[in-house]
Amino acid sequence: MSVLELCDVVKRYGAGPTEVVALDHVSLAVEPGELMAVMGPSGSGKSTVLHLGGGLEAPSTGRVLVGGRDIATLAPTGLAALRRREVGFVFQRLNLVPSLTAAENVLLPLEFDGVRGREAARRAGEALEAVGLARPHDRFPDDLSGGEQQRVAIARALAGRHQLILADEPTGSLDTVTGDLIIELLASQCEAGTAVVLVTHEPRYASWADRVVFLRDGSVVDEAAPAPPPERALAAPASAPGR
Amino acid sequence: MHTGYVSVRLGLLALLDDADMYGYQLKSAFEARTGGVWPLNIGQVYTTLARLERDGLVATSTRDGNGEGGGDGGEGGRTADDRQHVYSITAAGRRELADWFAESPAEGPPPRDELIAKVLLAAAGGSERALGVVTAQRTALFAALQARRRALRAARAAENGGGNGHGAGDGEPEAEGEAGGDEALAAALVQDALVIRAESELRWLDQCEARLLSRRSAGASTRRST
Numbered sequence: 001m002s003v004l005e006l007c008d009v010v011k012r013y014g015a016g017p018t019e020v021v022a023l024d025h026v027s028l029a030v031e032p033g034e035l036m037a038v039m040g041p042s043g044s045g046k047s048t049v050l051h052l053g054g055g056l057e058a059p060s061t062g063r064v065l066v067g068g069r070d071i072a073t074l075a076p077t078g079l080a081a082l083r084r085r086e087v088g089f090v091f092q093r094l095n096l097v098p099s100l101t102a103a104e105n106v107l108l109p110l111e112f113d114g115v116r117g118r119e120a121a122r123r124a125g126e127a128l129e130a131v132g133l134a135r136p137h138d139r140f141p142d143d144l145s146g147g148e149q150q151r152v153a154i155a156r157a158l159a160g161r162h163q164l165i166l167a168d169e170p171t172g173s174l175d176t177v178t179g180d181l182i183i184e185l186l187a188s189q190c191e192a193g194t195a196v197v198l199v200t201h202e203p204r205y206a207s208w209a210d211r212v213v214f215l216r217d218g219s220v221v222d223e224a225a226p227a228p229p230p231e232r233a234l235a236a237p238a239s240a241p242g243r
Numbered sequence: 244m245h246t247g248y249v250s251v252r253l254g255l256l257a258l259l260d261d262a263d264m265y266g267y268q269l270k271s272a273f274e275a276r277t278g279g280v281w282p283l284n285i286g287q288v289y290t291t292l293a294r295l296e297r298d299g300l301v302a303t304s305t306r307d308g309n310g311e312g313g314g315d316g317g318e319g320g321r322t323a324d325d326r327q328h329v330y331s332i333t334a335a336g337r338r339e340l341a342d343w344f345a346e347s348p349a350e351g352p353p354p355r356d357e358l359i360a361k362v363l364l365a366a367a368g369g370s371e372r373a374l375g376v377v378t379a380q381r382t383a384l385f386a387a388l389q390a391r392r393r394a395l396r397a398a399r400a401a402e403n404g405g406g407n408g409h410g411a412g413d414g415e416p417e418a419e420g421e422a423g424g425d426e427a428l429a430a431a432l433v434q435d436a437l438v439i440r441a442e443s444e445l446r447w448l449d450q451c452e453a454r455l456l457s458r459r460s461a462g463a464s465t466r467r468s469t
Contacts, residue, residue, distance in 0.1 A: 041453050188395075203445035206390040207438075214378065216452070222378050224385035226393055 001070050002029040002196040003164045004053050009062035011048050011218075022048040024218035025062070030073045030197055032163065035190045037198045037206035040215035046199045049215075050166045054087045055079050055196060067163060084113050088157030090186075092169035095153070096141040102128065103137040106159050113160065127159035128152070131185055147178035154185055165189060165196045171205055183208045251283065256340045259301060259332040266292060266328065275426045278433035292330055300336035303328045358444055362451055370459040374452065381448045388441040395434055402427075433459050 011023040012058040023045045030036050030053075038046045051057040052064050055071045064071050067086055074082060096105045106124040115123065123233055128137050131151040150170060157165050167186060171179035183205045186196050190210075199207060206212050251273070258272050260266060275282070295301040305327050332340070358380060365376040377389045 039449075041456060071297045201390065201449065203385070203449070204438075207385065207392050207442070209389065212385050212389070214381070216374075216378075216456070222382045224382045224389065226386050226390035235366070 003032055004030040005065040007063040009059045012060045021218050026220055030195045032195055033190050033193050035187055035196045035209045037209035037212045039206050041130040046215055050168050050199055054166050057085050069090040086163055088160050088165040090153050090157050090170045092172045096214035098141050101138040101140055105152055107155045109160055123159050127155035131155045134195055139142040147174050150182055168199045253343050256336050259330055260340055263329050263331040276429055278430035280433050300333055300339055301330050302333050303330055351438055370455045374455050377448050377451050384445055
């Protein structure tokens with residue numbers, strides 16, 4: 001079963017003469033363990049795909065299925081639970097809480113989800129280790145470099161052990177060495193079975209993907225995948241955050 | 244005088260600058276040093292050596308019996324000849340090599356790149372056609388780049404002893420031995436170059452797409468306003 005499925009989705013913003021069609025009959029499926037990159041010029045609908053996939057917005061027509069469930073059928077509490085439990089977000093703007101330390105930022109969504117005390121602290125610590133954040137982990141976002149902040153944001157997405165991670169330009173303003181590391185981290189999550197949708201305009205990072213989907217004017221114009229199919233099924237299961 | 248591509252001639256001089264070698268050793272060393280991407284024909288090695296010798300850039304000496312490098316031969320009848328001729332670089336050869344390392348790439352018109360030509364010629368036939376070409380070229384280039392990335396990752400995972408290869412740091416195994424390390428470095432440098440070249444072509448295609456789209460919408464709005 002696909003982790004995320006968009007079935008003939010149309011998304012319009014506005015109405016009448018100012019109406020913009022962000023997605024125009026798009027169908028996509030993301031499988032467990034797959035790293036899918038979405039590329040396209042600005043305004044092509046890349047971010048809309050992520051917003052729909054994360055249940056942040058609803059399609060105008062068509063269906064969005066996360067883990068096989070149509071998000072249109074979920075009550076607001078169900079939708080909130082889905083966003084929290086099943087989907088991890090890594091945004092270009094990091095959305096770290098400035099008054100919380102790195103570790104607390106990672107802990108926060110775990111606590112919302114009922115993971116408490118030692119278990120939560122252990123998972124947060126493991127996730128921060130996995131992304132290679134230098135200690136101490138009780139530093140505040142303002143004291144971290146851009147790359148470190150992005151690592152925290154990714155750790156936060158990893159700690160929740162989601163089946164789907166949606167990443168919007170996660171390499172934003174990072175240098176290429178740090179950017180590579182961030183993408184490699186996401187790719188290693190896929191080896192553990194997580195599906196990742198990566199929006200990027202950098203071929204460098206998109207080339208890590210199993211599949212690259214190109215959008216233009218709200219439609220999928222093409223897909224690129226290397227000749228041999230992915231062999232994720234053979235990957236070792238023991239690759240949760242940490243070692 | 245050096246045009247466009249690196250000649251085997253300079254490659255062999257560079258190798259001989261490090262150590263005297265037999266013909267077959269030169270072939271293997273050239274391939275190892277260049278990451279295995281430019282396989283050499285042994286015949287080409289001997290003709291090049293003959294020319295280098297004629298030009299006074301290398302000298303040969305004869306060694307009898309199995310030289311120290313003898314373990315290397317054994318392939319297809321070349322050994323008899325091999326055993327006798329050891330090549331070494333001359334002072335003139337060293338000068339030639341130093342000049343080449345110091346020389347900067349020649350300025351001139353850009354090479355007639357096939358990808359650039361395709362897009363330019365398609366653009367003359369209208370935005371839609373050019374966008375089609377850009378899309379097709381980009382997809383093909385991407386697939387090749389993805390395959391290369393995948394091969395790189397697999398190689399790295401194998402190198403790291405089958406671990407799943409994540410975690411911080413580059414964790415290069417150090418106990419590889421100098422020669423093996425050199426070869427791995429060469430291979431990594433070549434792969435980097437190929438990946439970066441593909442990236443730059445992809446980036447250019449994205450730029451083409453953006454320009455073509457903005458021209459198309461500018462065209463559409465002038466049409467609407469008239």
